[in-house]
Amino acid sequence: MATAKPVGRIPLMAGNWKMNLDHLQATHLVQKLDWTLRDAKHDYEAVEVAVLPPFTDLRSVQTLVEGDRLHLRYGGQDLSPHASGAYTGDISGAFLKKLGCTYVVIGHSERREGHHETDEVVAAKVQAAYRHELTPILCCGEALDVRKEGRQVEHVVAQLRAALAGVSKEQAASIVIAYEPIWAIGTGEVATPDDAQEVCAAIRNLLAELYSGDLADGVRILYGGSVKAANVAAIMAQEDVDGALVGGASIDPAEFASICRYRDHLTAS
Numbered sequence: 001m002a003t004a005k006p007v008g009r010i011p012l013m014a015g016n017w018k019m020n021l022d023h024l025q026a027t028h029l030v031q032k033l034d035w036t037l038r039d040a041k042h043d044y045e046a047v048e049v050a051v052l053p054p055f056t057d058l059r060s061v062q063t064l065v066e067g068d069r070l071h072l073r074y075g076g077q078d079l080s081p082h083a084s085g086a087y088t089g090d091i092s093g094a095f096l097k098k099l100g101c102t103y104v105v106i107g108h109s110e111r112r113e114g115h116h117e118t119d120e121v122v123a124a125k126v127q128a129a130y131r132h133e134l135t136p137i138l139c140c141g142e143a144l145d146v147r148k149e150g151r152q153v154e155h156v157v158a159q160l161r162a163a164l165a166g167v168s169k170e171q172a173a174s175i176v177i178a179y180e181p182i183w184a185i186g187t188g189e190v191a192t193p194d195d196a197q198e199v200c201a202a203i204r205n206l207l208a209e210l211y212s213g214d215l216a217d218g219v220r221i222l223y224g225g226s227v228k229a230a231n232v233a234a235i236m237a238q239e240d241v242d243g244a245l246v247g248g249a250s251i252d253p254a255e256f257a258s259i260c261r262y263r264d265h266l267t268a269s
């Protein structure tokens with residue numbers, strides 16, 4: 001049974017829409033999500049909710065969130081390691097900040113694979129996020145072959161050591177880390193709560209080693225990979241899991257709202 005988590009670790013449910021929904025669909029989704037959560041009298045101080053839409057949707061999301069004073073937070077799915085200049089197609093953290101973004105996803109496995117992002121690139125993007133006062137949601141996770149060899153902890157720890165090189169203690173205090181085993185992403189094959197806990201605990205131990213136990217106790221570590229309303233409560237019951245990075249289920253507003261309301265599932269069962 002999970003022990004109570006430190007108060008600073010407010011659970012975070014973040015919806016990574018990936019390359020789904022144009023800016024009109026984004027507006028509809030955010031409105032539906034807000035209505036559903038409002039109906040349920042969702043306490044955003046108790047469970048934070050964020051959406052991570054494609055870049056082209058961000059201005060519409062900002063207009064809605066600011067105009068209607070919604071409690072949702074939002075962010076980008078990537079950023080350039082550079083502030084400005086001749087980098088065709090890239091997006092500066094400065095632009096994301098100007099659009100009111102709180103978060104930026106860095107080092108998602110789909111970018112590490114599809115865009116050949118190395119640990120060094122990921123580390124440079126983490127620095128860029130801090131320069132622009134964005135909170136990184138730093139992703140890590142092992143492929144199936146690594147898991148089959150039982151090397152998941154070693155692999156994730158190595159990824160994070162590289163990404164955190166140059167991150168000061170002050171910066172690290174605000175980071176969000178997302179453990180997303182690649183074999184569980186978009187496959188419907190969710191990690192067991194014990195699998196998630198094993199790696200999330202190892203991540204917290206690494207933070208304690210690199211910074212301090214107190215700092216590690218306050219950092220939010222999310223799990224991602226086939227999270228649905230039906231499995232989120234068991235994962236959230238794990239001591240070192242402080243939220244979820246949700247892909248497919250986050251583009252269905254009713255399902256995502258239900259994920260955000262995971263505490264209702266606990267009282268219902």
Ligand SMILES: O=C(CO)COP(=O)(O)O
Nearest residue numbers: 016185186225226247248
């Ligand atoms: O990659 C993910 C979130 O960043 C997880 O995606 P799914 O929830 O679709 O498995």
